[in-house]
Amino acid sequence: MAGAASGPVPCHPALHPPYALAGRHPAAYLRSGLSIPEEIFLNAHRRNISALRLICYPESQTPLATPTRGGAHTDYGSLTILTADNATGGLQAKLRSGNWVDVSPQPGQFAINIGDIMPVWSNDRWVSTPHRVVAPPASDRSRSRRHSIVFFHQPDPDARIAPLPACIASGETAHYPPATYGDHWRHKWLSTRQQSILP
């Protein structure tokens, strides 16, 4: 960010760790888990549409209309890196068993969510993580303001995403047809909008 006459505006120190992590490539996290050449990930994120969101969930004097303040969902992209303060009514992730568990990054720690593109690349060896932000208990509601910092790694819109041959076991077929990341993004965005206008 450049200031008009005074030069670059320094980034708030609270944002340094997520920026430092975001500067690393998903490949750094994924190589060991999937044994895939780093170039595959690097090449798909050269003109990426990654995004940083700073989120404030306000406190409330009255009961919330829903049991969550961020509904259950999976993230669109490749990986999400996030941290948050320790207000009650925080993040939960859904295990394969169906149980929800609290995810509470401690100061200096980050949670990493697998986004929707990883199941495609890995032919379902990895699954994207359903997660939600629950409502605080009634006893805390009026002082439970929560802040999170969330960085979404998202591939280039024209990156062609398909199951990687290294992830298709012998005798197995590709579970997904090839499509660009832009196609994935549009498809999910439209289906999310359709769900939200259903009665």
Ligand SMILES: O=C(O)CCC(=O)C(=O)O
């Ligand atoms: O605020 C959080 O902890 C999670 C936010 C989130 O899941 C999202 O913005 O996609």
Ligand SMILES: [Fe+2]
């Ligand atoms: Fe999310």
